[in-house]
Amino acid sequence: MTADDSFSRLDDDDYPAYTMGRAAAMLGTTQGFLRAIGEARLITPLRSEGGHRRYSRYQLRIAARARELVDQGTPIEAACRIIILEDQLEEAQRINAEYRRAAEASGQSAPAPASASASA
Numbered sequence: 001m002t003a004d005d006s007f008s009r010l011d012d013d014d015y016p017a018y019t020m021g022r023a024a025a026m027l028g029t030t031q032g033f034l035r036a037i038g039e040a041r042l043i044t045p046l047r048s049e050g051g052h053r054r055y056s057r058y059q060l061r062i063a064a065r066a067r068e069l070v071d072q073g074t075p076i077e078a079a080c081r082i083i084i085l086e087d088q089l090e091e092a093q094r095i096n097a098e099y100r101r102a103a104e105a106s107g108q109s110a111p112a113p114a115s116a117s118a119s120a
Helices: 003-011 020-027 031-039 057-071 076-105
Strands: 053-055
Touching: 020 031, 020 053, 020 057, 031 053, 031 057, 031 076, 053 057, 057 076
Parallel strands: none
Antiparallel strands: none
16 A cells, blocks of 8 residues: 555545544543444444454544434433434435436436325
8 A cells, every 4th residue: 555545545434544542532432432332233343453443434423423312311222223213314315316316307207205194
């Protein structure tokens, strides 16, 4: 790996650049908190060759959201589930928007979103 390759990774949100200690310090939390959200499968840190956990900026943003919910009194397991569901909803909305754009581009009308009254 060249120096240029190393520097290009600084902009990569998924590059595991932060040690557990550094990640905890940046988030103002404990290493135990990071372990707990890892055990809850909210984030899965990469491991260095020595077996140490390494976190990406993307993972730190997720951990920060979890900490925000926990600080508001949400149990850690519930906070992790909320974040997973928020992420799934965001992905579903993104996919729906892509389908609508594709349908509009092909001249078809996009299907109307399902309403709550349709399931009642």
